Each structure stands twice: as C-alpha cells, then as structure tokens.
Amino acid sequence: MSQTTSLVKSSIGQKLLMALTGLFLCTFLLEHLIGNLLLFINDGGVIYDAYGEFLSGNIVIRTVEIGLFLGFLAHIAYGTTLWLRNKRKRPTPYEQNNPSANSTLASRIAFVSGSIVFIFLVIHLKTFFTPLRFDATHPSAYRLVTDAFQSPWYVGFYLFALFLLGYHLRHGFQSAFQTLGWLQSRYKKLIMFFGFIFWFIIPLGYAIIPIYFLWSHMTGGY
Amino acid sequence: MSSSMKITLKVWRQAEKNARGRLMTYSVPDVSPDMSFLEMLDMVNNTLVRKGEDAIAFDHDCREGICGTCSLYINGRAHGPLKGVATCQLHMRSFSDGDTIVVEPWRASPFPVIKDLVVDRSSFDRIMQAGGYVSVRTGGVPDANAIPIPKAVADEAFDAAACIGCGACVAACKNSSAMLFVSAKVSQLALLPQGNAERRQRAERMVAQMDAEGFGSCSNTYACEAECPKEISVSNIARLNREFIRAKVL
Ligand code: HEM
Ligand code: SF4
Ligand code: FES
Numbered sequence: 001m002s003q004t005t006s007l008v009k010s011s012i013g014q015k016l017l018m019a020l021t022g023l024f025l026c027t028f029l030l031e032h033l034i035g036n037l038l039l040f041i042n043d044g045g046v047i048y049d050a051y052g053e054f055l056s057g058n059i060v061i062r063t064v065e066i067g068l069f070l071g072f073l074a075h076i077a078y079g080t081t082l083w084l085r086n087k088r089k090r091p092t093p094y095e096q097n098n099p100s101a102n103s104t105l106a107s108r109i110a111f112v113s114g115s116i117v118f119i120f121l122v123i124h125l126k127t128f129f130t131p132l133r134f135d136a137t138h139p140s141a142y143r144l145v146t147d148a149f150q151s152p153w154y155v156g157f158y159l160f161a162l163f164l165l166g167y168h169l170r171h172g173f174q175s176a177f178q179t180l181g182w183l184q185s186r187y188k189k190l191i192m193f194f195g196f197i198f199w200f201i202i203p204l205g206y207a208i209i210p211i212y213f214l215w216s217h218m219t220g221g222y
Numbered sequence: 223m224s225s226s227m228k229i230t231l232k233v234w235r236q237a238e239k240n241a242r243g244r245l246m247t248y249s250v251p252d253v254s255p256d257m258s259f260l261e262m263l264d265m266v267n268n269t270l271v272r273k274g275e276d277a278i279a280f281d282h283d284c285r286e287g288i289c290g291t292c293s294l295y296i297n298g299r300a301h302g303p304l305k306g307v308a309t310c311q312l313h314m315r316s317f318s319d320g321d322t323i324v325v326e327p328w329r330a331s332p333f334p335v336i337k338d339l340v341v342d343r344s345s346f347d348r349i350m351q352a353g354g355y356v357s358v359r360t361g362g363v364p365d366a367n368a369i370p371i372p373k374a375v376a377d378e379a380f381d382a383a384a385c386i387g388c389g390a391c392v393a394a395c396k397n398s399s400a401m402l403f404v405s406a407k408v409s410q411l412a413l414l415p416q417g418n419a420e421r422r423q424r425a426e427r428m429v430a431q432m433d434a435e436g437f438g439s440c441s442n443t444y445a446c447e448a449e450c451p452k453e454i455s456v457s458n459i460a461r462l463n464r465e466f467i468r469a470k471v472l
Contacts, residue, residue, distance in 0.1 A: 004426040007470040011399075011439035012429060012463055086438040089331050089398035095234075095245055096324040098298030102394055102448035110441065175442040181464030184457035 012179075014078055019176035021075035026173065026198055028068055033205050040212070045142025052141035056133055076118060083111040106171040113168040120161035149213035158210045166203035173198045227253045227319040231266065233278055234326045236335050243335065245324070255315035259302065260285060260292065262314055279338040285310040287451065290386030293393070294339055295326040300390035300449040308388060308451035328389055330398035332435045343389050345435040346403060350387075352431035353424040354407045360416045375413055382409035384452040391446035391454075397438030402446035404432050405462035406454045412465055425465035 007013035035055075038048045055061050099108060106113070127148050131139050149155055173195035177183040183191055229250045236243025253262055260282050267277040283291035292310040296302035302312045317323060325339065333341040385406035392400050408425055411417025417424070440459060447456045 005430045005433060007467075009433075010429055010466070010470075011433050011437075012466045013470070015439055015441075016463075016467065082439055082441070086397035086399075086441070089436065089438040090329050090396075091331055092329055094295060094298065094326055094329055095232075096298040096326070099394075099396060099445065101299055101303075102445040103396075103443040107441065107443040108396055171442070178442045178456070178460055179440075179463055181460045181462075181467065184455075184460040 014082060015179045017074060017078050018082070019179040021071045021078075022172050022176050024071045025068075025075060026169070028071075029198065029202055033202055036209060037205070039142070039145060039209060045140060045146075048142045048145075049140050052132060072121070076114070079111060079114055104171065106167050107175070110168060110171050110175075113164040116164045117161060117168060120157070120165075123157070145209075146213055146217070149210045150217045152214060155210040155214045159207055162203045162207050165206075166199045169195070169199035169203075225255070225319075226251070227255060227314065227317070227321075229253050229262070229314070229317065229320075230322040232322060232324045233339070234335075235278070235338050236327075237337065239334055239336055243338075245326075253314050255313070257314045258285070258310060259294075259296070259312040259314065260310055279336075279340045281340050282310060287311045288386060290388040293328050293341065293388060293390070295328060295393055297324055300328070300394040301388075301451050305448070306451060306453045308386070308390075311451075328393035330389075330392045330437070332398070332400070332437050333389060333392065341389075343387075345437070346387050346389060346400070348435060349400070349404060349428050349431045350407065353420070353427035354411070356411060356416050357420060369415055371414065379410050379413035382406045382413070382454065382458055385410075385450075385454050386452060388451060390449050390451060392437065394445045394449035395438070395440075396443060396445065397441055399440040399446070400432050400435075400437040401440040401459045401462065402450060402454055402456065404428050405458035408462050408465055409458045412461070421465060422469040425462065425469045429462075429466050 005013075008017075035051060038051050039045075041047050128141070128144055131144060132141055149158075174183060174191060177191045231248040231250055232245045233248060234243055235246045248266055250262065250266055253265075257265070260280070263278060263280055270277050281291050281293055283289045285292070287308045287310060290308075292301075292308055294301065294309045296309065296312070301307060301309045303316055304312060327333075327335050327339045328341045328343075332345040333343055336342050383406075385403060387403060389400075389403070391402035392398050408421075408428060411424060412421040442456075442459075444456050447454065
C-alpha cells in the first residue's frame with residue numbers, strides 16, 4: 001500500500017487552510033480596530049475621514065483588500081465543506097449523547113458562531129464599505145458611523161455579533177495553532193495569551209465603538 | 223456491600239448490519255454494585271438465553287483494560303461516566319439503584335454496526351497496515367543504554383503506545399475523527415530511533431488511509447482526549463499535524 005494524498009485534498013491539509021486563513025483574518029481584525037480607534041479623536045471626524053480616503057485610494061490597500069476577500073471566501077467555503085462532510089460521518093445519531101462532559105460549547109458550535117459573524121459581515125459591508133467605495137457622492141465615513149450607531153437595534157446586533165466573534169476565536173485561535181502543530185509546546189502560554197487578546201480584548205475594543213456613539217447620541221451629543 | 227440494585231437498561235438491538243435497529247428496554251433486578259458492567263450484561267444475557275431469546279452481542283476480551291476490544295456508549299459517554307477507564311473496568315457501583323442506563327454502539331460510518339453493540343473496527347487495522355509498523359527487523363531488545371534515549375522522550379513514546387485501539391476517540395468526536403488514534407500510533411514510532419527512519423511515509427500513508435476509510439476531520443474539540451480510556455494526549459495530534467505537514471511541504 002503506497003497510497004498517499006496531496007496536501008490540499010487531505011483532511012489535515014484542509015484544516016491547515018482553515019488555520020492559516022483564520023489567522024490571516026485575525027491580523028485584519030487587529031489592523032481594522034486600530035484604524036477605527038481614530039473615531040475617538042475629538043475633531044468631528046476630520047482625521048477619520050482622511051484615513052478612510054487613504055484606504056479607498058491606496059493601491060496597496062486595494063490589493064490587500066482582494067487578499068482579504070479571498071481569505072474570507074476560502075475560510076468560509078472550506079469551513080462549510082468540512083462541517084457538512086463531518087456531519088455525514090455519523091448517519092445514525094446517538095439516542096443519548098452528552099458532549100458537554102468532554103468538550104467546550106465554543107469548540108462545538110464554531111460553524112454556527114462563524115456563520116452569524118458572516119451575516120454580520122454582509123450587513124457591515126453594506127452599511128460602510130459599499131457607500132464609501134462605490135457612492136459617487138463620497139459620503140463622510142465619520143457621518144456613516146455616527147448615523148448607523150444611533151439605532152439601539154443596530155448597536156444591539158453589533159454587540160451580539162461581536163460576542164459571537166469572540167466566542168469563535170476563543171476556540172479558533174488556539175485551535176489554529178494546534179492544527180499547525182505548535183500549541184503543545186513551550187509556547188503554549190504565549191499562544192493562550194495572544195488568544196486572550198484576540199478573543200476578549202479585540203472584540204471588546206470593537207464593542208466600545210457602537211456603545212460610545214449610541215451613548216453620545218442618547219445624551220444629546222450627535 | 224451486598225445491597226442489590228434494580229437497573230433499567232435500554233440497549234440498542236440490531237439483528238445484522240443492514241437491519242433496522244432500535245433501543246429495547248430490559249428490567250434488571252439483583253444487580254450487585256460489585257459487578258462489572260460487562261458482568262451485568264452477562265447476567266442479562268443468561269436470562270435472555272434461558273428464555274430462548276437472542277443474547278445481546280457486545281465486544282469484550284481481556285476485561286482488564288488492555289486489549290481495546292470492549293466498547294459501548296453508555297449514557298451518552300464513550301466507555302461510560304468514568305475518566306481513563308474502559309467499559310470492562312467500569313463497575314455497577316458507578317450507578318445508583320433505580321437508574322436507567324442507555325447502551326449504544328460506537329456511531330461512525332467507518333465503524334458499521336455488525337450486530338447489536340458490536341461494530342466493525344477493521345478500518346483501524348487497515349490504517350495500521352498502511353504504515354503503523356517498522357518495516358525491517360530491528361533485532362532483539364538492545365542492552366540498556368545501548369541506544370541513549372532521553373527519559374522524557376521515552377516517556378512520551380510510552381504514553382502514546384498505551385493506545386489500545388478501542389475507537390472511543392472516534393465515537394466521542396462530533397466529527398468521527400480518528401486523529402487521536404492515528405496520532406498515537408504515529409507518535410510511538412516517530413519518537414524513537416527505530417521508527418524515525420520511516421516517519422515521513424508513515425505519516426503520509428496512515429493519514430491517506432484514515433481519509434480513505436471515511437473518518438471525519440479534526441476540529442480540535444478535544445473530546446477524544448477527555449474520553450480516551452488510556453488518556454492519550456492531544457499533543458500527539460499536534461505532532462501528527464507537524465509530521466504530516468513536514469512530509470508534504472519540506
Ligand atoms: C473575522 C472573522 C473570522 C475570523 C478571524 C476567524 C478565525 C478563525 C480561526 C482562527 C479558526 C481556527 C482554525 C483552526 O481550527 O485550525 C476558525 C475556524 C473556523 N471558522 Fe472562522 N473566522 C472568522 C469568520 C468565520 C466565518 C464568517 C465563518 C463562516 C462560516 C467561519 C467558520 C469557521 C469554521 C467552520 C471553522 C472551523 C471550526 C472548527 O475547528 O470546528 N469563520 N476561524
Ligand atoms: S486513542 Fe484512546 S480512545 Fe482512541 S483508540 Fe487509542 S485508546 Fe482508544
Ligand atoms: S475487554 Fe480488553 S480493554 Fe476492555
């Protein structure tokens with residue numbers, strides 16, 4: 001028996017792709033948060049709008065953007081394929097099953113948390129990305145943000161999605177390093193520390209933005 | 223302890239591979255807390271045979287936790303409620319008088335049910351045949367210290383070698399992934415000099431066979447480690463990932 005498979009067709013290779021695209025998306029999360037902290041500069045959005053202009057005008061950013069779209073596409077496509085295939089591996093379900101005795105909920109519902117993050121992404125892109133990129137009127141990015149976050153429903157949905165993003169990464173970040181084969185090493189503590197930043201601090205950082213603008217609106221600021 | 227317990231059993235009965243199965247209920251009086259779970263099933267079977275009914279088929283051999291033949295998904299857990307224990311070492315004192323116990327076979331498409339609680343685990347054998355060996359004779363046991371191996375490495379290899387191939391990892395995994403089993407078998411050889419030479423082909427072939435048998439892909443829920451009767455560590459899965467990626471990429 002000398003049968004082997006190619007890396008991309010093998011189960012481990014496909015998981016590797018999930019891990020690499022997932023970590024790539026994490027780097028975007030960090031960059032995107034830092035950029036959006038410019039919203040907190042108290043200048044009526046001058047610097048933030050300039051940052052927005054810079055992003056949509058820059059050729060490097062436009063190229064990275066394509067990479068980002070492909071990254072999302074690959075992550076979602078493979079995630080969905082693996083999930084569907086794995087489900088078919090147990091055609092007769094257990095009559096009684098107690099998975100909470102052996103695994104965390106976050107690890108078992110990564111597909112669900114990821115899918116809701118995906119729905120969020122579509123809405124998010126429609127609110128901010130499409131008008132900024134494609135509207136001939138060149139709206140102010142700052143105005144778009146302050147307008148959108150006047151609605152408690154919209155803010156509520158954001159907070160829910162961010163919670164699930166954190167939940168996705170609570171499992172996903174360390175899982176990616178396990179897939180790469182690096183988790184169970186002397187670096188485990190370091191990986192878990194960065195994991196904490198990604199699943200807790202970063203989603204929290206994002207959450208402050210809609211809360212801040214809703215608060216400002218309700219207290220008569222905007 | 224001589225106080226006897228009364229147990230209600232719900233057991234998966236299925237006449238043969240392609241038959242429809244279902245849970246059947248048996249009322250079992252006079253269960254001693256000192257009986258092992260399998261002895262309790264023996265007792266039920268004696269009663270069934272005496273009544274002229276078909277005995278419940280279940281796998282077992284050593285009954286001391288070393289052969290990997292016993293299985294059973296008991297009350298929603300592979301090998302029952304205890305940690306680091308195979309079904310054959312589970313005793314009725316882990317249950318209470320009046321309990322209802324649900325007993326099912328391992329569920330995974332690469333482990334088809336043959337009869338009742340017995341599943342066909344020959345997919346594991348084929349994975350072993352694909353590369354779970356050292357292909358030349360490495361001689362007898364070498365003199366102590368003839369081949370220096372750091373204690374920590376020897377311990378890790380030995381821990382991996384404790385895998386008894388029972389399949390609980392697959393049964394407990396929501397993806398029916400066999401990564402814990404395969405990683406233990408790859409690790410026990412890759413860590414030691416005799417197995418080192420063939421580590422590349424071994425990882426490639428065993429993973430290819432694992433995929434071909436139709437096991438799911440690991441999503442790192444770590445349910446396998448929690449349910450493994452030999453407490454095989456998921457650090458072996460990380461090692462298998464490294465071995466495989468190295469074999470493919472470098
Ligand atoms: C900013 C957004 C996202 C980030 C940063 C992210 C990150 C990650 C990371 C790091 C992993 C771990 C990879 C591994 O286990 O090797 C992962 C797994 C996964 N992600 Fe995402 N993800 C995101 C969005 C999504 C979306 C939109 C989906 C849509 C379906 C999704 C579905 C999945 C699935 C199914 C897995 C596999 C989970 C498992 O191991 O069971 N993710 N993600
Ligand atoms: S890894 Fe554990 S659960 Fe899996 S086959 Fe080996 S002993 Fe059984
Ligand atoms: S019967 Fe041998 S391990 Fe249980």
